[in-house]
Amino acid sequence: MPRVKVEVDGVTYEDDVEPRLLLIHYLRDRLGKVGTPIGCDTTNCGACTVLLDGMSVKSCSVLAVQADGHQVVTVEGLGIGGELHPMQRAFHQEHALQCGFCTPGMIMASIDLLRDNADPTDEEVREGLEGNLCRCTGYQNIVRAVRAAAEEMRQAPEREAAS
Incomplete structure (x- = not known):
């Protein structure tokens, strides 16, 4: 199984992941980042959008292995010190x-x-x-x-x- 190292909302995680695991499932199921909803699972709705190195991506269309070495920000990681973005x-x-x-x-x-x-x-x-x-x-x-x-x-x- 491939090993990924990804920074999510300012915290670095290292995990073994299935090669076909979608980023949305990694975020929700492995990291508990449930603020990013699973919508259509077909890239049509955009509900699962996160920032990958500052650019918006639909996390149902990105594999977790593609996030290896990158920075992901979810809606949960936007606020600073309890303040809303x-x-x-x-x-x-x-x-x-x-x-x-x-x-x-x-x-x-x-x-x-x-x-x-x-x-x-x-x-x-x-x-x-x-x-x-x-x-x-x-x-x-x-x-x-x-x-x-x-x-x-x-x-x-x-x-x-x-x-």
């Missing part, structure tokens, strides 16, 4: 969830979107989140949340520089 906070404040099933994947994909485009338009948010499905909200509050988080994240460096 600005994207998590914005999703809460803008009521960008209903059932919550898609929320972890939406948050992770949104963070990746802002890495490439710090000030997206509504249309750019919608395009950037293509492949992450929500069956409840109609997306308007999700778009609003992403834009609110983008604003907060852009202002954070300015506040730090001023102090």
